[in-house]
Amino acid sequence: MENHRISKIKKKRKSGFRAKMRTKGGRNVLSRKRRRKTSLSLR
Secondary structure (H helix, E strand, O other): OOOOOOOHHHHHHHHOHHHHHHOHHHHHHHHHHHHHOOOOOOO
């Protein structure tokens, strides 16, 4: 079965850093990541 390839642009727009910064929930996700000190490259 062929895998569906989503384009890199669509993926970044949907679930990238800037998309997360747009919503309140997304910012919460990033702050949780910061607290855990997992890989989050701060821009």
